[in-house]
Amino acid sequence: MRRLGLRTRVIATFAVGALLLAASMALVSYELTRRSLIDERERTALRAAYFDATVVRAGIDTDTPDVVEVLRSLDTGGGRRPVLHLNGEWYGRNADPGITTAIPADLRRVVASGEPAVQRVLVDGQPALVVGVPLSPTATFFEVNSLRELEQTFDVLALALTTVAVLVAGSGAALGWYATRHGLRPLTAVADAAEKIAAGDFTARLDPATDPDLTRLSSSFNQMVDRLAHRIERDRRFAADVSHELRSPLQTLAAAASVLARRREHQDERTAIAAGLVADEIDRFQRLVNDLIDLARSDQPAHRAPVDVVALARDACHTLDLPASLVRLAPDVPVTWQVERRRVAQILANLLDNAVTYGGGPTTLLLSRDGGVGVIEVEDDGPGVPVEDREVIFDRFVRGRAAHTRGAGDGTGLGLALVAQHAAAHTGHVTVTDRPGGGARFRVTLPESLT
Amino acid sequence: MTAVLVIEDDDRIRLALLLALEDEGYDALGAATAEEGLRAQRRDPADYVLVDLMLPGLDGFECIRQLRRDDDVPIVVVSARDDTHDIVAALEAGADDYLVKPVAIKELTARLRALRRRARTGVVGPAPDAVPVLAFGELEISPDAGEVRRAGQPVAVTRTEFRLLCELAEHAGRVLSRQQLLQRVWGYDSGDERLVDVHVGRLRQKIEPDPATPRHLVTLRGLGYKLQR
Numbered sequence: 001m002r003r004l005g006l007r008t009r010v011i012a013t014f015a016v017g018a019l020l021l022a023a024s025m026a027l028v029s030y031e032l033t034r035r036s037l038i039d040e041r042e043r044t045a046l047r048a049a050y051f052d053a054t055v056v057r058a059g060i061d062t063d064t065p066d067v068v069e070v071l072r073s074l075d076t077g078g079g080r081r082p083v084l085h086l087n088g089e090w091y092g093r094n095a096d097p098g099i100t101t102a103i104p105a106d107l108r109r110v111v112a113s114g115e116p117a118v119q120r121v122l123v124d125g126q127p128a129l130v131v132g133v134p135l136s137p138t139a140t141f142f143e144v145n146s147l148r149e150l151e152q153t154f155d156v157l158a159l160a161l162t163t164v165a166v167l168v169a170g171s172g173a174a175l176g177w178y179a180t181r182h183g184l185r186p187l188t189a190v191a192d193a194a195e196k197i198a199a200g201d202f203t204a205r206l207d208p209a210t211d212p213d214l215t216r217l218s219s220s221f222n223q224m225v226d227r228l229a230h231r232i233e234r235d236r237r238f239a240a241d242v243s244h245e246l247r248s249p250l251q252t253l254a255a256a257a258s259v260l261a262r263r264r265e266h267q268d269e270r271t272a273i274a275a276g277l278v279a280d281e282i283d284r285f286q287r288l289v290n291d292l293i294d295l296a297r298s299d300q301p302a303h304r305a306p307v308d309v310v311a312l313a314r315d316a317c318h319t320l321d322l323p324a325s326l327v328r329l330a331p332d333v334p335v336t337w338q339v340e341r342r343r344v345a346q347i348l349a350n351l352l353d354n355a356v357t358y359g360g361g362p363t364t365l366l367l368s369r370d371g372g373v374g375v376i377e378v379e380d381d382g383p384g385v386p387v388e389d390r391e392v393i394f395d396r397f398v399r400g401r402a403a404h405t406r407g408a409g410d411g412t413g414l415g416l417a418l419v420a421q422h423a424a425a426h427t428g429h430v431t432v433t434d435r436p437g438g439g440a441r442f443r444v445t446l447p448e449s450l451t
Numbered sequence: 452m453t454a455v456l457v458i459e460d461d462d463r464i465r466l467a468l469l470l471a472l473e474d475e476g477y478d479a480l481g482a483a484t485a486e487e488g489l490r491a492q493r494r495d496p497a498d499y500v501l502v503d504l505m506l507p508g509l510d511g512f513e514c515i516r517q518l519r520r521d522d523d524v525p526i527v528v529v530s531a532r533d534d535t536h537d538i539v540a541a542l543e544a545g546a547d548d549y550l551v552k553p554v555a556i557k558e559l560t561a562r563l564r565a566l567r568r569r570a571r572t573g574v575v576g577p578a579p580d581a582v583p584v585l586a587f588g589e590l591e592i593s594p595d596a597g598e599v600r601r602a603g604q605p606v607a608v609t610r611t612e613f614r615l616l617c618e619l620a621e622h623a624g625r626v627l628s629r630q631q632l633l634q635r636v637w638g639y640d641s642g643d644e645r646l647v648d649v650h651v652g653r654l655r656q657k658i659e660p661d662p663a664t665p666r667h668l669v670t671l672r673g674l675g676y677k678l679q680r
Contacts, residue, residue, distance in 0.1 A: 244531040248461060248531050251529075251531070252467040254555055254556065255464070255556055258555070258556035305673065306673040311630070312641070
């Protein structure tokens, strides 16, 4: 699972924290309020029941008491219902059988034994409080107090407290969002600046005056960019200077070598051999300098344009005096790819050159596709590349073992490194495997070159 | 004998180039500064000029501009600098081709021969008298006379620009890719497409009523260029 972002985590923490706090506060308030209200209600009910009991005792203390009339004379309001248990008979104001069954047997027994008692019960599903007061050994008086209003009050209270808790949690989340937005704003500025720098704009800097707490970050960031820019500029200038300083004398050497080569028949044998060596090495030195300059530059992304790769591949064969019939285009592959011409031309030339030098000459140059990925494959039927060398041959200044044993090393040792770098500039890569039937197969992938 | 003027401040490079070019059968003359080269070219015009870009005093770009002001002699830059910026600036100043040092002498002479083929008499295609004048609206091209006119007025184009225009005119209404143009006009098997782009830009300045929104010499994105009525 993906890790949540800092902002999400902070907002969630704030919201959960606020909710926990608000919920526990609400619960405590609810419980305290509820308890004190119920206690209060019980005391009130008890007082009223004692008072009513006194009235009833006086009313029934006659020979022929009209119990119902006595009960009716009580001023109980709507919330209290009096019941009298006299000589084994139940009396109420109205014919109300439900009410007597609501009085629990335990309570009756306690009251009958001469103790007043209070109990909370349910009457017709409604909460109620039953108060029992003993009047005489044969008479007990009960009052059923409805707690409906109280329960309604609790409901309203619970609703109010829940609403407050939810609102507090929401406010917590909002506070978290606001805090992270403000807290992360300097980081957004850092990210923006870093993006600009990555895109090559070395003028991007952070303003150290924005936030005193972040001055250290800003100044070290700016220092880092300064050094980076300085270093890149120095490297660029160095590469330009080196290329200029190497190329100028090479021009003299190249022109002078051609003068020597033209006069070969007028030279004695030893001079001719020496002149030939000079000319060959100047040629190799030229290629080395060009490859080095290319390698120093080719870490930038490719500048893609539509390129006829078949024509490019045939040109590459032509330049190396190889037959154009080596080039094969797989079925359903268009001839025009979105690639950088110069880089792909060099990939083709270097792979073919590698096959000529180390693989006894290429057998096939196949252009195919793997979805939108353009694939270039060059095969030879030479000795192949040992498994342990299949990574290192793409490093700089590595030459095939065959070259060492033969001592001929005509290449610059940079050809395959350049292939790898040009492939990487197209976000692709190069690999080497065994060709079925012997030899090596170099495979270059160029993503996004076919649509 | 074909005369080549070599404007190069490095004595050794200049000497080596003169020796090698003379070996190849050219009548080579050296100049160490742009001023010296410009004087030599005015006094006794050579058939080709090779220019280095980094020269003391007047630099290579200005030297190309002044040479171009006087005539349409083919100018080839031979420089150790290979920044896109330098290449485009030199071509825009009026150079016909740009070579990066070190150039093999065989390659250099091949480029000079390609420029020679570009001379006005070298236009390939149908017999010149079969199409005396190719008209594109108010633009008229006479391949055999080597003339370009806009609204009846002669337009001064260099040999390379003229060759490029003729190549496009011969294939009027059809697209030629940059690589095709490089091959047909400059003789490159595979070359730098900026050469074509900059020359097309220069040509537009001369033949289009509004070079920013070309009517005749149009770009087809990703394909190449086309000359139309």
